Amino acid sequence: MADTMQFDLVSPERRLLSGDAKAVRIPGADGDMTAMPDHAPTVTTLRPGVLTVEMDGGEQAFAVTGGFAQISAEGTTVLAEEALPTGEVTAEFLNERVEKASAARDAASGADLDLATKRVEDLKALGAQIGVSAG
Amino acid sequence: MPNLKDLKNRINSVKSTRKITQAMQMVAAAKLRRAEEAASAARPYAERFNAVMGELAASVGDGDGAPKLLAGTGSDQVQLLIVMTAERGLCGGFNSSIVKLAKAHAERLQGSGKTVKILTVGKKGREQLRREWEDNLIGHVDLSDVKKLGYGNAQSIAEDVLARFDAEEFDVATIFFSEFESVISQIPKAVQIVPASFEADDADSGGSTFHEYEPSEEEILADLLPRGVATQLFSALLENAASEQGARMSAMDNATRNAGEMIEKLTIEFNRTRQAVITNELIEIISGAEAL
Numbered sequence: 291m292a293d294t295m296q297f298d299l300v301s302p303e304r305r306l307l308s309g310d311a312k313a314v315r316i317p318g319a320d321g322d323m324t325a326m327p328d329h330a331p332t333v334t335t336l337r338p339g340v341l342t343v344e345m346d347g348g349e350q351a352f353a354v355t356g357g358f359a360q361i362s363a364e365g366t367t368v369l370a371e372e373a374l375p376t377g378e379v380t381a382e383f384l385n386e387r388v389e390k391a392s393a394a395r396d397a398a399s400g401a402d403l404d405l406a407t408k409r410v411e412d413l414k415a416l417g418a419q420i421g422v423s424a425g
Numbered sequence: 426m427p428n429l430k431d432l433k434n435r436i437n438s439v440k441s442t443r444k445i446t447q448a449m450q451m452v453a454a455a456k457l458r459r460a461e462e463a464a465s466a467a468r469p470y471a472e473r474f475n476a477v478m479g480e481l482a483a484s485v486g487d488g489d490g491a492p493k494l495l496a497g498t499g500s501d502q503v504q505l506l507i508v509m510t511a512e513r514g515l516c517g518g519f520n521s522s523i524v525k526l527a528k529a530h531a532e533r534l535q536g537s538g539k540t541v542k543i544l545t546v547g548k549k550g551r552e553q554l555r556r557e558w559e560d561n562l563i564g565h566v567d568l569s570d571v572k573k574l575g576y577g578n579a580q581s582i583a584e585d586v587l588a589r590f591d592a593e594e595f596d597v598a599t600i601f602f603s604e605f606e607s608v609i610s611q612i613p614k615a616v617q618i619v620p621a622s623f624e625a626d627d628a629d630s631g632g633s634t635f636h637e638y639e640p641s642e643e644e645i646l647a648d649l650l651p652r653g654v655a656t657q658l659f660s661a662l663l664e665n666a667a668s669e670q671g672a673r674m675s676a677m678d679n680a681t682r683n684a685g686e687m688i689e690k691l692t693i694e695f696n697r698t699r700q701a702v703i704t705n706e707l708i709e710i711i712s713g714a715e716a717l
Contacts, residue, residue: 300473302576302659304466320639333477334639335648358649360477360636367473371576371652 295327296365297343299352301373307343307350314366315342316359325361332361338387338412340376340419341368351376353416355387376420384417429702432695436688443684449515450677457608457670463574464605464663471660478653480636481646482621492643494650497620498596503540505563505595505619506531507586509602509661510550511669512569517676519603519611519669520549526613527601531558542595546582546662563594574666579659586658587651590619602661603668609675611668618657621650 297311314325317339323332336359341352357370374383391413395406485491508527510520527550531541543558545551546566554562566582568574589595598619603611638645 298469298473300470302467302470302579302656303463305469318639323639331636332639333481333636333645335645357652358477358645360473362636369470369473369477 293327294346295325297345298365298367299341299343299370299373300367301357301370306352306370306373309345311343311345311366313344314368315340315344316361316366316368317341317354318359325359325366328363329361329366331363332359334359334361336368336370338409338416340416341370341373351420353379353420355413355416379420379422381417381422384413384422388413388417429695429698432691432698436691436695439684439687439691443681443688446677446680446684450674450681453516453670453674453677457667457674460663460667460670461605464660464667467660467663471656474649474653474656478621478649481638481642481649485642485646492647492650494590494619494654495621495646498593500596501539503542503595503597504534505542505544505586505589505598507544507546507582507598507600507618507658508550508554509600509665510545510547510553511665512548512567513669514549515676516669516673517679519672519676520547520553522611522613523601523603524550524553526615527554528557530599530601530615531561544586547665563589574659574662576655576659579662580655582658583651583655586619586654595619600658600661602665603672605664605667605671608671611672616657616661618654621653 294310294312297307297309297314298305299307312326316323316325316334317337318334319337320334322339323334325332336354336357338355339353341354343350343352352370352373353376354368354370355372357368357373359366359368361367388410391406391410395403395410398406482495485495506527508523510523514520527543531543534541541558541561542563543554543561544564544566545554545562547568551562551565564585566585568578571578586598590598597617599615599617601613601615604614606612
Protein backbone atom coordinates (compact mmCIF):
# COMPACT_ATOMS: atom_id res chain seq x y z
CA MET A 291 0.00 0.00 0.00
CA ALA A 292 1.36 3.30 -1.03
CA ASP A 293 1.94 5.70 1.82
CA THR A 294 1.59 8.84 -0.24
CA MET A 295 -0.83 10.01 -2.87
CA GLN A 296 -0.97 12.74 -5.45
CA PHE A 297 -2.48 15.90 -4.04
CA ASP A 298 -3.51 19.05 -5.91
CA LEU A 299 -4.94 22.21 -4.52
CA VAL A 300 -6.23 24.48 -7.25
CA SER A 301 -8.13 27.72 -7.19
CA PRO A 302 -9.75 29.25 -10.27
CA GLU A 303 -6.79 31.56 -10.64
CA ARG A 304 -3.85 29.26 -10.08
CA ARG A 305 -2.53 25.96 -8.83
CA LEU A 306 -1.50 26.47 -5.22
CA LEU A 307 0.01 23.16 -4.33
CA SER A 308 0.80 19.95 -6.09
CA GLY A 309 2.77 17.04 -4.75
CA ASP A 310 2.76 13.85 -2.72
CA ALA A 311 0.77 13.95 0.48
CA LYS A 312 0.41 11.44 3.28
CA ALA A 313 -2.92 12.72 4.48
CA VAL A 314 -5.24 15.63 3.83
CA ARG A 315 -7.76 16.94 6.32
CA ILE A 316 -10.68 18.42 4.47
CA PRO A 317 -13.37 20.65 5.96
CA GLY A 318 -16.33 18.93 4.30
CA ALA A 319 -19.78 20.46 4.25
CA ASP A 320 -21.11 17.66 6.47
CA GLY A 321 -18.04 17.44 8.69
CA ASP A 322 -14.30 17.11 8.53
CA MET A 323 -12.78 14.17 6.80
CA THR A 324 -9.24 12.95 6.38
CA ALA A 325 -8.25 11.58 3.03
CA MET A 326 -5.41 9.09 2.97
CA PRO A 327 -4.05 6.93 0.15
CA ASP A 328 -6.55 4.34 -1.09
CA HIS A 329 -9.51 6.24 0.25
CA ALA A 330 -12.84 5.32 -1.29
CA PRO A 331 -13.70 7.61 -4.22
CA THR A 332 -15.66 10.51 -2.78
CA VAL A 333 -16.81 13.91 -3.85
CA THR A 334 -17.68 16.43 -1.18
CA THR A 335 -18.37 20.11 -1.02
CA LEU A 336 -16.36 22.29 1.33
CA ARG A 337 -17.43 24.61 4.07
CA PRO A 338 -15.25 27.57 5.04
CA GLY A 339 -12.50 26.06 7.16
CA VAL A 340 -8.90 25.01 7.37
CA LEU A 341 -7.47 22.48 4.97
CA THR A 342 -4.38 20.70 6.31
CA VAL A 343 -1.99 18.81 4.10
CA GLU A 344 0.53 16.44 5.61
CA MET A 345 3.52 16.13 3.35
CA ASP A 346 7.04 14.83 3.67
CA GLY A 347 8.35 18.24 4.54
CA GLY A 348 5.76 18.82 7.26
CA GLU A 349 2.27 20.19 7.41
CA GLN A 350 0.79 23.00 5.39
CA ALA A 351 -2.46 24.67 6.25
CA PHE A 352 -4.73 26.65 3.97
CA ALA A 353 -7.85 28.61 4.68
CA VAL A 354 -10.56 27.82 2.15
CA THR A 355 -13.92 29.55 1.82
CA GLY A 356 -15.72 27.05 -0.35
CA GLY A 357 -15.46 24.71 -3.27
CA PHE A 358 -15.28 20.95 -3.45
CA ALA A 359 -12.90 18.05 -3.18
CA GLN A 360 -12.58 14.96 -5.27
CA ILE A 361 -10.93 11.99 -3.60
CA SER A 362 -9.99 8.86 -5.43
CA ALA A 363 -7.65 5.94 -4.73
CA GLU A 364 -4.79 7.55 -6.62
CA GLY A 365 -5.06 11.06 -5.36
CA THR A 366 -7.00 13.96 -4.00
CA THR A 367 -7.90 17.16 -5.73
CA VAL A 368 -9.30 20.14 -3.89
CA LEU A 369 -10.94 22.78 -6.02
CA ALA A 370 -11.24 25.74 -3.72
CA GLU A 371 -13.05 28.88 -4.65
CA GLU A 372 -10.59 30.87 -2.60
CA ALA A 373 -7.60 29.43 -0.80
CA LEU A 374 -4.84 31.15 1.14
CA PRO A 375 -2.06 29.84 3.33
CA THR A 376 -3.36 30.40 6.86
CA GLY A 377 -0.46 32.72 7.64
CA GLU A 378 -1.63 35.13 4.93
CA VAL A 379 -5.20 35.45 6.09
CA THR A 380 -5.87 38.89 7.47
CA ALA A 381 -8.72 40.11 9.61
CA GLU A 382 -9.65 42.38 6.72
CA PHE A 383 -9.98 39.47 4.30
CA LEU A 384 -12.11 37.56 6.77
CA ASN A 385 -14.30 40.48 7.77
CA GLU A 386 -15.11 41.14 4.16
CA ARG A 387 -16.30 37.56 3.73
CA VAL A 388 -18.25 37.59 6.99
CA GLU A 389 -19.98 40.84 6.07
CA LYS A 390 -20.98 39.49 2.69
CA ALA A 391 -22.25 36.26 4.21
CA SER A 392 -24.16 38.16 6.88
CA ALA A 393 -25.79 40.34 4.25
CA ALA A 394 -26.80 37.20 2.36
CA ARG A 395 -28.18 35.73 5.59
CA ASP A 396 -30.27 38.79 6.30
CA ALA A 397 -31.75 38.61 2.83
CA ALA A 398 -32.37 34.88 2.93
CA SER A 399 -35.44 33.02 4.08
CA GLY A 400 -36.61 29.46 4.60
CA ALA A 401 -34.10 26.73 3.87
CA ASP A 402 -31.64 29.23 2.48
CA LEU A 403 -31.55 30.99 5.82
CA ASP A 404 -30.12 27.92 7.55
CA LEU A 405 -27.44 27.55 4.93
CA ALA A 406 -26.53 31.23 5.06
CA THR A 407 -26.41 31.20 8.86
CA LYS A 408 -24.17 28.18 8.76
CA ARG A 409 -21.85 29.93 6.37
CA VAL A 410 -21.48 32.91 8.67
CA GLU A 411 -20.79 30.60 11.64
CA ASP A 412 -18.29 28.60 9.62
CA LEU A 413 -16.44 31.72 8.59
CA LYS A 414 -16.25 32.90 12.20
CA ALA A 415 -15.09 29.46 13.31
CA LEU A 416 -12.41 29.59 10.65
CA GLY A 417 -11.22 32.90 12.06
CA ALA A 418 -11.16 31.54 15.60
CA GLN A 419 -9.26 28.46 14.50
CA ILE A 420 -6.40 30.37 12.95
CA GLY A 421 -6.35 33.15 15.48
CA VAL A 422 -7.70 35.96 13.35
CA SER A 423 -10.69 37.67 14.89
CA ALA A 424 -13.62 38.36 12.62
CA GLY A 425 -16.39 40.82 13.41
CA MET B 426 4.13 69.42 -56.93
CA PRO B 427 3.89 69.03 -53.17
CA ASN B 428 6.18 71.44 -51.44
CA LEU B 429 9.20 70.38 -49.47
CA LYS B 430 8.03 71.58 -46.10
CA ASP B 431 4.74 69.67 -46.33
CA LEU B 432 6.58 66.49 -47.23
CA LYS B 433 8.99 66.93 -44.36
CA ASN B 434 6.07 67.38 -41.97
CA ARG B 435 4.36 64.26 -43.23
CA ILE B 436 7.48 62.18 -42.85
CA ASN B 437 7.87 63.38 -39.29
CA SER B 438 4.28 62.66 -38.41
CA VAL B 439 4.44 59.14 -39.83
CA LYS B 440 7.66 58.60 -37.91
CA SER B 441 6.06 59.51 -34.63
CA THR B 442 3.07 57.30 -35.44
CA ARG B 443 5.47 54.48 -36.01
CA LYS B 444 7.02 55.08 -32.62
CA ILE B 445 3.63 54.88 -30.97
CA THR B 446 2.56 51.70 -32.74
CA GLN B 447 5.91 50.14 -31.96
CA ALA B 448 5.51 50.94 -28.27
CA MET B 449 1.94 49.61 -28.29
CA GLN B 450 3.14 46.41 -29.87
CA MET B 451 5.71 45.92 -27.17
CA VAL B 452 3.24 46.67 -24.41
CA ALA B 453 0.80 44.19 -25.96
CA ALA B 454 3.53 41.56 -26.14
CA ALA B 455 4.28 41.95 -22.45
CA LYS B 456 0.60 41.91 -21.52
CA LEU B 457 0.01 38.92 -23.75
CA ARG B 458 2.59 36.93 -21.86
CA ARG B 459 0.91 37.71 -18.59
CA ALA B 460 -2.55 36.99 -19.97
CA GLU B 461 -1.37 33.67 -21.34
CA GLU B 462 0.11 32.76 -17.98
CA ALA B 463 -3.13 33.63 -16.24
CA ALA B 464 -5.09 31.56 -18.75
CA SER B 465 -2.90 28.51 -18.35
CA ALA B 466 -2.87 28.85 -14.55
CA ALA B 467 -6.65 28.73 -14.59
CA ARG B 468 -6.86 25.72 -16.84
CA PRO B 469 -6.36 22.93 -14.26
CA TYR B 470 -9.29 24.18 -12.22
CA ALA B 471 -11.61 24.41 -15.18
CA GLU B 472 -10.60 20.99 -16.45
CA ARG B 473 -11.12 19.24 -13.13
CA PHE B 474 -14.30 21.11 -12.57
CA ASN B 475 -15.75 20.06 -15.88
CA ALA B 476 -14.68 16.46 -15.36
CA VAL B 477 -16.48 16.27 -12.01
CA MET B 478 -19.49 18.11 -13.34
CA GLY B 479 -19.67 15.82 -16.31
CA GLU B 480 -19.76 12.80 -14.03
CA LEU B 481 -22.33 14.34 -11.75
CA ALA B 482 -24.50 15.51 -14.58
CA ALA B 483 -24.41 12.08 -16.17
CA SER B 484 -25.45 10.36 -12.95
CA VAL B 485 -28.24 12.76 -12.06
CA GLY B 486 -29.42 12.87 -15.64
CA ASP B 487 -32.11 14.98 -17.21
CA GLY B 488 -34.87 13.68 -15.01
CA ASP B 489 -37.55 15.77 -13.38
CA GLY B 490 -35.50 16.28 -10.27
CA ALA B 491 -32.58 17.80 -12.16
CA PRO B 492 -31.91 21.44 -11.41
CA LYS B 493 -33.10 23.96 -13.97
CA LEU B 494 -29.58 25.18 -14.63
CA LEU B 495 -28.77 21.74 -15.97
CA ALA B 496 -32.02 20.58 -17.51
CA GLY B 497 -33.20 23.95 -18.78
CA THR B 498 -36.57 25.57 -18.31
CA GLY B 499 -38.14 23.37 -20.92
CA SER B 500 -38.30 26.20 -23.39
CA ASP B 501 -35.85 28.06 -25.57
CA GLN B 502 -38.00 31.05 -26.30
CA VAL B 503 -35.95 33.77 -24.64
CA GLN B 504 -32.29 33.71 -25.54
CA LEU B 505 -29.65 35.65 -23.69
CA LEU B 506 -26.49 36.45 -25.59
CA ILE B 507 -23.54 37.46 -23.47
CA VAL B 508 -21.15 39.25 -25.77
CA MET B 509 -17.68 39.58 -24.33
CA THR B 510 -15.34 42.04 -25.99
CA ALA B 511 -12.48 44.32 -25.13
CA GLU B 512 -12.62 47.70 -23.44
CA ARG B 513 -10.28 49.21 -25.99
CA GLY B 514 -9.95 49.30 -29.71
CA LEU B 515 -6.84 49.26 -31.89
CA CYS B 516 -6.68 45.50 -31.84
CA GLY B 517 -7.43 44.60 -35.44
CA GLY B 518 -10.59 42.65 -36.11
CA PHE B 519 -10.82 41.28 -32.59
CA ASN B 520 -13.93 43.10 -31.41
CA SER B 521 -15.69 43.11 -34.76
CA SER B 522 -15.30 39.40 -35.31
CA ILE B 523 -16.91 38.58 -31.98
CA VAL B 524 -19.71 41.06 -32.62
CA LYS B 525 -20.19 39.70 -36.13
CA LEU B 526 -20.64 36.19 -34.79
CA ALA B 527 -23.07 37.41 -32.15
CA LYS B 528 -25.05 39.43 -34.69
CA ALA B 529 -25.35 36.46 -37.04
CA HIS B 530 -26.55 34.39 -34.11
CA ALA B 531 -29.03 37.03 -32.99
CA GLU B 532 -30.43 37.42 -36.50
CA ARG B 533 -30.91 33.71 -36.87
CA LEU B 534 -32.68 33.48 -33.53
CA GLN B 535 -34.90 36.41 -34.27
CA GLY B 536 -35.65 34.98 -37.69
CA SER B 537 -37.01 31.85 -36.03
CA GLY B 538 -39.27 33.88 -33.77
CA LYS B 539 -37.21 33.83 -30.59
CA THR B 540 -36.77 36.74 -28.22
CA VAL B 541 -33.21 37.96 -28.12
CA LYS B 542 -31.68 39.70 -25.12
CA ILE B 543 -28.12 40.89 -25.12
CA LEU B 544 -25.79 41.46 -22.20
CA THR B 545 -22.51 43.07 -23.10
CA VAL B 546 -19.21 42.77 -21.30
CA GLY B 547 -16.68 45.28 -22.54
CA LYS B 548 -17.33 48.69 -24.01
CA LYS B 549 -16.42 48.00 -27.62
CA GLY B 550 -19.01 45.32 -28.17
CA ARG B 551 -21.69 47.57 -26.73
CA GLU B 552 -20.77 50.40 -29.06
CA GLN B 553 -20.98 48.18 -32.10
CA LEU B 554 -24.20 46.46 -31.09
CA ARG B 555 -25.97 49.64 -30.10
CA ARG B 556 -26.58 50.65 -33.70
CA GLU B 557 -28.83 47.76 -34.65
CA TRP B 558 -29.72 46.02 -31.41
CA GLU B 559 -30.31 48.96 -29.09
CA ASP B 560 -33.69 47.62 -27.92
CA ASN B 561 -32.30 44.20 -27.12
CA LEU B 562 -29.52 45.33 -24.82
CA ILE B 563 -30.51 44.54 -21.27
CA GLY B 564 -27.31 45.20 -19.43
CA HIS B 565 -23.67 46.01 -19.54
CA VAL B 566 -20.69 45.01 -17.45
CA ASP B 567 -17.92 47.56 -17.34
CA LEU B 568 -14.47 46.15 -16.83
CA SER B 569 -12.50 49.24 -17.80
CA ASP B 570 -11.34 49.84 -14.22
CA VAL B 571 -10.13 46.30 -13.81
CA LYS B 572 -6.35 46.06 -13.97
CA LYS B 573 -6.02 42.37 -13.41
CA LEU B 574 -8.86 39.98 -14.12
CA GLY B 575 -9.75 37.95 -11.06
CA TYR B 576 -12.24 35.23 -10.35
CA GLY B 577 -14.24 37.87 -8.50
CA ASN B 578 -15.01 39.63 -11.78
CA ALA B 579 -16.38 36.45 -13.26
CA GLN B 580 -18.33 35.79 -10.08
CA SER B 581 -20.09 39.13 -10.16
CA ILE B 582 -21.08 38.63 -13.80
CA ALA B 583 -22.27 35.14 -12.93
CA GLU B 584 -24.35 36.48 -10.03
CA ASP B 585 -26.00 38.96 -12.37
CA VAL B 586 -26.72 36.26 -14.94
CA LEU B 587 -28.05 33.82 -12.34
CA ALA B 588 -30.28 36.45 -10.77
CA ARG B 589 -31.80 37.04 -14.18
CA PHE B 590 -32.22 33.32 -14.67
CA ASP B 591 -33.98 32.98 -11.30
CA ALA B 592 -36.24 35.85 -12.27
CA GLU B 593 -37.04 33.84 -15.42
CA GLU B 594 -35.78 36.55 -17.70
CA PHE B 595 -34.29 34.07 -20.13
CA ASP B 596 -34.24 30.36 -20.96
CA VAL B 597 -30.95 29.86 -22.72
CA ALA B 598 -27.69 31.77 -22.31
CA THR B 599 -24.81 31.72 -24.72
CA ILE B 600 -21.47 33.46 -24.32
CA PHE B 601 -19.51 34.93 -27.19
CA PHE B 602 -15.79 35.32 -26.82
CA SER B 603 -12.62 34.74 -28.70
CA GLU B 604 -10.54 31.68 -28.14
CA PHE B 605 -6.81 32.24 -28.07
CA GLU B 606 -5.19 29.97 -30.61
CA SER B 607 -1.96 31.82 -31.24
CA VAL B 608 -0.74 35.37 -31.70
CA ILE B 609 -1.96 35.41 -35.27
CA SER B 610 -5.12 33.41 -34.83
CA GLN B 611 -8.00 34.04 -32.47
CA ILE B 612 -11.22 32.20 -33.09
CA PRO B 613 -14.54 33.77 -32.12
CA LYS B 614 -16.67 31.17 -30.38
CA ALA B 615 -20.17 30.72 -29.05
CA VAL B 616 -20.65 28.50 -26.01
CA GLN B 617 -23.93 27.76 -24.32
CA ILE B 618 -23.66 28.05 -20.54
CA VAL B 619 -27.28 27.82 -19.42
CA PRO B 620 -28.56 25.14 -19.42
CA ALA B 621 -25.13 23.76 -18.78
CA SER B 622 -23.62 21.12 -20.96
CA PHE B 623 -20.63 19.19 -19.76
CA GLU B 624 -18.82 16.60 -21.74
CA ALA B 625 -18.18 13.62 -19.53
CA ASP B 626 -14.60 12.64 -20.08
CA ASP B 627 -14.97 8.88 -19.88
CA ALA B 628 -11.60 7.96 -21.32
CA ASP B 629 -9.78 10.07 -18.77
CA SER B 630 -11.59 9.19 -15.59
CA GLY B 631 -11.76 5.51 -16.39
CA GLY B 632 -15.54 5.71 -16.65
CA SER B 633 -16.04 3.05 -14.02
CA THR B 634 -15.13 5.04 -10.89
CA PHE B 635 -18.15 5.41 -8.72
CA HIS B 636 -17.84 8.22 -6.27
CA GLU B 637 -19.53 8.57 -2.99
CA TYR B 638 -21.14 11.91 -2.68
CA GLU B 639 -21.33 13.88 0.47
CA PRO B 640 -23.85 15.50 0.80
CA SER B 641 -26.12 13.92 -1.85
CA GLU B 642 -25.46 14.20 -5.58
CA GLU B 643 -28.38 16.55 -6.03
CA GLU B 644 -27.17 18.88 -3.33
CA ILE B 645 -23.65 18.98 -4.66
CA LEU B 646 -24.94 19.60 -8.14
CA ALA B 647 -27.14 22.44 -6.94
CA ASP B 648 -24.14 23.93 -5.19
CA LEU B 649 -21.76 23.50 -8.09
CA LEU B 650 -23.89 24.52 -11.06
CA PRO B 651 -23.82 28.24 -10.23
CA ARG B 652 -20.08 27.95 -9.76
CA GLY B 653 -19.86 26.26 -13.13
CA VAL B 654 -21.33 29.38 -14.72
CA ALA B 655 -18.71 31.51 -12.98
CA THR B 656 -15.94 29.14 -13.98
CA GLN B 657 -16.96 29.20 -17.60
CA LEU B 658 -17.25 32.96 -17.59
CA PHE B 659 -13.86 33.22 -15.97
CA SER B 660 -12.11 31.07 -18.53
CA ALA B 661 -13.88 32.96 -21.30
CA LEU B 662 -12.68 36.26 -19.82
CA LEU B 663 -9.12 35.00 -19.64
CA GLU B 664 -9.17 33.60 -23.16
CA ASN B 665 -10.56 36.87 -24.33
CA ALA B 666 -7.87 38.87 -22.57
CA ALA B 667 -5.14 36.79 -24.17
CA SER B 668 -6.81 37.02 -27.58
CA GLU B 669 -7.18 40.76 -27.29
CA GLN B 670 -3.49 41.26 -26.60
CA GLY B 671 -2.54 38.82 -29.33
CA ALA B 672 -4.75 40.61 -31.83
CA ARG B 673 -3.44 43.99 -30.76
CA MET B 674 0.12 42.80 -31.04
CA SER B 675 -0.26 41.62 -34.61
CA ALA B 676 -2.33 44.68 -35.57
CA MET B 677 0.35 46.97 -34.20
CA ASP B 678 3.09 44.95 -35.86
CA ASN B 679 1.33 45.49 -39.18
CA ALA B 680 0.88 49.17 -38.48
CA THR B 681 4.55 49.57 -37.67
CA ARG B 682 5.54 47.86 -40.88
CA ASN B 683 3.14 49.96 -42.93
CA ALA B 684 4.50 53.11 -41.35
CA GLY B 685 8.03 52.02 -42.29
CA GLU B 686 6.99 51.50 -45.92
CA MET B 687 5.26 54.83 -46.00
CA ILE B 688 8.31 56.59 -44.62
CA GLU B 689 10.46 55.03 -47.34
CA LYS B 690 8.09 56.16 -50.07
CA LEU B 691 7.79 59.63 -48.68
CA THR B 692 11.56 59.95 -48.30
CA ILE B 693 12.07 59.04 -51.96
CA GLU B 694 9.45 61.57 -52.96
CA PHE B 695 11.05 64.15 -50.72
CA ASN B 696 14.49 63.59 -52.26
CA ARG B 697 13.12 63.72 -55.81
CA THR B 698 11.29 66.93 -55.08
CA ARG B 699 14.35 68.50 -53.54
CA GLN B 700 16.41 67.51 -56.58
CA ALA B 701 13.77 68.96 -58.88
CA VAL B 702 13.85 72.23 -56.98
CA ILE B 703 17.64 72.40 -57.28
CA THR B 704 17.56 71.57 -60.99
CA ASN B 705 14.92 74.21 -61.47
CA GLU B 706 16.99 76.85 -59.75
CA LEU B 707 20.06 75.90 -61.78
CA ILE B 708 18.11 76.17 -65.03
CA GLU B 709 16.89 79.58 -64.00
CA ILE B 710 20.40 80.77 -63.18
CA ILE B 711 21.91 79.36 -66.38
CA SER B 712 19.20 80.70 -68.65
CA GLY B 713 19.46 84.06 -66.90
CA ALA B 714 23.20 84.10 -67.53
CA GLU B 715 22.67 83.13 -71.16
CA ALA B 716 20.16 85.89 -71.71
CA LEU B 717 22.71 88.52 -70.80
